[in-house]
Amino acid sequence: MRIGTARKLFVGFGLLPSVLLYAVFVVVPVFWSAYYGFMDWKGIGEARFIGFDNYVEALTHDIFWQSLGNNLIVVAASVFGQVPLALLLALLLSQGTWFQRFVRASVFMPMVLSSVVIGIIWSYIYQPQIGLLNGILSFVGLEEWKRAWLSDPSIAMWMIAIPIIWNFIGPYLIMFLAALSSIPQELNDAAAIDGATRTRRLFSITLPMIWDTIKVAIVLCISGSLKAFDLIYVMTKGGPAHATELLASYMYNNTFNVYRYGYGSAVSTLIVIISLLLIAGSQILMRRNNQ
């Protein structure tokens, strides 16, 4: 369909208010914060220009890298936990019988809970004295498996990845269900007549047809995981001793507890850059796979 110049102008004009809002509230703050990253600023008083010092400090600070490592654990748990699980559930639950609808609703339910509620629920599950998990372990006689799940730095991060997966599986399930329902039934029928097995149909028809949705899901997963903050804030506050620190909580702590607004801004800017790099990387990887 060809669009005339006048039409284009009109469309542009119509979009103007939202583009303006987006620019003012999203684009400008991102650059603004990058700019504050060059300052030594306490939030009050004069900001002093110090060049790349904040960025260099962040990149040479071991806690920054530890936080990035923890973030990558969350990214991995989301991409390799949420997406395949959601996909599997979507394949199993695509029929829509009464039971399947019930399971779907149950899987989606955590999504409508606030993350503070989820954080508190899981804190009680992991609670060392009265917690559900330790309670079950002693009930089945596995006393020696009991742990202080969130205080033990060697496992705390993985323990937090579990509620993160549990929390966000719902929306991906819905996305995949929608994508599956858009595959024309004729394709599957034709393949079945040609003698293709179920597995063959899955890999040759279903997955390629919803590949774009999977890509979108992975991008959402990566960007969501790098923003992760609320569950950590409620469950561990990044502790003990930075064991569960994420980039976002590291940034928050430096900005609002230590009052180094400039440094915090530099860390936020680095988070944006890292997210963009990761998403670009995953896109390139998946494009190859697709061809």
Next chain:
Amino acid sequence: MRRNWMIVLTLLIVVTMFAGCSGDKGATGIKSAEGDSIKLSLWHNFTGDDLRARTMREIISEFEAANPGIKLNVQAIPPDGYRARLKTVAAANEMPDVFIMWPGAMTKEFQGGGLIQPVDELLQANAAWKDGFLPGSFDNFTIDNKVYSAPMSLTPTSILYYNQSILDSHGVKVPQTWDELLQAVRTLKAAKVTPIALGNKAAWLAQSSILSSLADRVTGTEWFIKAAAQEGAKFTDPEFVRALELLQQLQQEGAFQEGFNSMDNTQMEMMFAHGQAAMMIDGGWALTNLTANATPDAIKQMGVTVLPAIADGKGDPNTTSGVVGVGLGLSAKTEGKVKEAAHKLIFAMSGPEAQKRTLESNQLVSYKVELDKSKVSPIFSKVYELVNDIQFTPVYDGMLTSAGADVVNNGIQELLMGGDPKAIAAKIQEAQAKSLGK
């Protein structure tokens, strides 16, 4: 034709949108020309349902009733968001006339930003009031010999709470020395009782309640003041490392329950209130929670004392770390008649009468007042008696820079997980020196 109409319509929408924006500005920009009434803005965080918050709100409404000529614009902001809101208006240089602010770092920042003015005039005009404060009350509100506020409360941060009936039933007496404490821990531990409840998820608790007093017992106050200023003492000095080692020893003896780094202080206070631990080391803020959650019988069993003495320590064992609480700050922009009204309000909210009423609402004050014990809970009057007998020493996060305090907090979590005291001391030293630019 229809397209033209659409354009006109869109234009109209956009124009009204922007007109709306500028319209708002115009309205706030115009000074209202009211008669003689003086407009005074006040920000506070007494929004809770506890006794103290209710008392403070009563005082404010009484002030309004008694001063019809002063029109108060009160913003009551819940405590959790209060600091952030105040910081935001501070960054924009739009402080309210009178507001709750904290001593130490916050006062220094506001003074450095030229946002507040001293209240010396008010203090000098009411000499009896000024003399009524406990020694050192104004220290953290004083910069260059000018006093910027008067404290409205007092918070001891390190009190050893104990449950007398648990101690009695295991034949343990209230520990007076470090060795007695360790012995008590071993006895209780052997009897499968949690010796000391600890909730250090937020990481400041062990620093504020345990380390601040414990380290003072070992190093003495003078050493700490020097080390905090990085003048003539360092956190890598052997006395500070020894304090860290003692704290670690307490953990290694099994004094704290499993998972203390993932529980918060409220959970810890509940454990103690419900008799699930024999002792707890916590600040004066625990009183509200204990009073609200323990049965009257349980409260009768509770006793309070200071942290045990350390043999050969340089500090005075008859002390607790503590800070004066919030005070009312006065905006630098408040002048003339509004300033007079502001002075009146500050006196009403932190003057002798207000201090007395604050104390009677179960909140310690840094002011000489006789306590009428029939008006408060028994555990509160025990704490009141305790703090009247002892001296106060500085709290770590009140003296260190925020960057230094952050490293101490995380360092203690690491220490309690078995970290190396020397390495942690070195990290603390580095952070404090760096944030002071030394």
